[in-house]
Amino acid sequence: MPPKPDPLLPVDDDARATARQIWKEARTAALAFTDPVTKTPFISRIGFGTTSDGAGLTLISDLAQHTAALRVTPDCALLLGEPGEKGDPLNSPRLSVRARADFVSAAAPDRAALRDCWLAGHPKARLYVDFPDFHFVRLIPIAAFLNGGFGRAYALTPDDLD
Numbered sequence: 001m002p003p004k005p006d007p008l009l010p011v012d013d014d015a016r017a018t019a020r021q022i023w024k025e026a027r028t029a030a031l032a033f034t035d036p037v038t039k040t041p042f043i044s045r046i047g048f049g050t051t052s053d054g055a056g057l058t059l060i061s062d063l064a065q066h067t068a069a070l071r072v073t074p075d076c077a078l079l080l081g082e083p084g085e086k087g088d089p090l091n092s093p094r095l096s097v098r099a100r101a102d103f104v105s106a107a108a109p110d111r112a113a114l115r116d117c118w119l120a121g122h123p124k125a126r127l128y129v130d131f132p133d134f135h136f137v138r139l140i141p142i143a144a145f146l147n148g149g150f151g152r153a154y155a156l157t158p159d160d161l162d
């Protein structure tokens with residue numbers, strides 16, 4: 001029996017451009033994390049943006065289940081990309097990213113810059129961004145997978161997102 005062909009295509013400039021566009025333009029993401037009690041996967045929708053150095057960024061509350069989970073197990077995954085207006089939504093590009101959550105201290109020297117960056121993309125967050133139970137979390141990419149639509153799949157590195 002002949003070996004199955006590799007379903008992944010070599011990463012090219014078009015794939016990188018698509019992945020970077022999704023990464024930099026996303027304002028929400030699905031966040032997969034490990035529930036600390038059951039040790040099973042769970043998923044939530046979060047606000048999403050990127051920092052000036054290209055890391056993912058979110059603002060989360062202590063009231064959210066995923067906040068406690070990420071403090072225990074910072075390894076997580078993101079799904080970014082929205083279905084197109086027409087046609088099969090599974091033909092729309094989407095980006096899956098394995099990441100590590102890094103909580104930003106309230107006293108961090110760059111917190112003000114992160115706040116400004118966040119509010120530029122999420123202006124309604126001005127209502128709660130300074131509440132003491134909210135925290136910025138950098139989402140540092142470890143690996144990524146771009147599904148560019150039917151028959152266009154690529155395994156990406158963090159450098160491909162910069």
